[in-house]
Structures are given as structure tokens and as C-alpha cells.
Amino acid sequence: MRVNVDDIGDSGIGLTFEEDAESFPSLLELSRSRECVFLMPLSIDLRIRRIGQMFQAVGRFETRARLSCSRCLSDYETPLAADFNLSFSREQPETGDQSRHAEIELGAEEIGLILFHGEEIDLRDAVQEEVLMAVPMKTLCRPECKGLCLQCGADLNQGDCGCERKIINPKFAVLKGLELGKK
Numbered sequence: 001m002r003v004n005v006d007d008i009g010d011s012g013i014g015l016t017f018e019e020d021a022e023s024f025p026s027l028l029e030l031s032r033s034r035e036c037v038f039l040m041p042l043s044i045d046l047r048i049r050r051i052g053q054m055f056q057a058v059g060r061f062e063t064r065a066r067l068s069c070s071r072c073l074s075d076y077e078t079p080l081a082a083d084f085n086l087s088f089s090r091e092q093p094e095t096g097d098q099s100r101h102a103e104i105e106l107g108a109e110e111i112g113l114i115l116f117h118g119e120e121i122d123l124r125d126a127v128q129e130e131v132l133m134a135v136p137m138k139t140l141c142r143p144e145c146k147g148l149c150l151q152c153g154a155d156l157n158q159g160d161c162g163c164e165r166k167i168i169n170p171k172f173a174v175l176k177g178l179e180l181g182k183k
């Protein structure tokens, strides 16, 4: 996933990649831990343009993944996709002044610039970062997932297990009390 800056004309260059998710170290780790198993290669579509001294890559990645629901613990498959907008800037040649050099690098990072050296921009690390950010922190097999019964552990999405559920909503309890009072 490298592009030579000389190939990036004024109107930019469109690129597509099809990459095995497990060829990215951090994504491989996610797959191995079963936290997020990638079911398809990443398909990446982007356009890089030159803007002054910088290069801007705007694009999108798509794949499918198997995640584990945080509420009912069952596995589910989901599309995983996101748009990205990355800015690359060529690293300044070493000035010999190490602390000044580190300062420039830190400053670039703070404003979201990704530094590269030489004539090639390697997109791998940046794209991996985008995929990692797209993996949901709170996984849900569906928005209305009912989760597991706290008493017997049954998956409540499969139907009611029959356990008596404690009334935890105080409003509910008050209503019940009123009803009793009426009788």
C-alpha cells in the first residue's frame, strides 16, 4: 500500500487496494483474540491529492467482521466500514538538532499530520489505525438486544425463560401499590 509521490499529479490519483486484514499486525491480534474476526479482506478506495507541501488521502474502507455481543454474548456478523481523511507531510531532513527534530515531529502529530520520508507514502499504518477506530467499543448484536437473564443465564432474545423478574422500576412499584389499595 505504497504510493510514490511523483505519481501524484495535480488532479491526484485514485487507488484501490484489497488487503488481507490479518496482514496488519494489530488487526491480526484482534482476530486471534476473537474480539473482532475479519471475515473478508479490507477493500480500500482512496484518492490522494497534493496540496502545497502536503498530501491528502480521502477514502473509505469496507469489510465484514464477526463480533461478540456485549449484552447476550452471542457472535454476530456486521459490516465494518468508515470514511477517512488523512494528511501526510514529508519529514524535514535531520537538522542535527535532535530536540528540535523531536519537537517538529510532535507538533505535526498534534495537528494530525502523518510524516513520511523519502519518495513513498506508506498507507498501511494509517489505514490500520482507521480500521481499529471503526471497531465498536460497545458491541451489540442488535440495538434492542434483550441480553441474558440474570437468574438463569438464558438468552432473552430467544424468548422468556419464565424466571420471575424483580421489579426495579420504582414507578412501577408505586402503581402496583395503588392498585392493591383500590381493591
Ligand SMILES: [Zn+2]
Pocket: 069, 070, 071, 072, 073, 074, 140, 141, 142, 145, 146, 147
Ligand atoms: Zn446481543
Ligand SMILES: [Zn+2]
Pocket: 149, 150, 151, 152, 153, 154, 161, 162, 163
Ligand atoms: Zn431466567
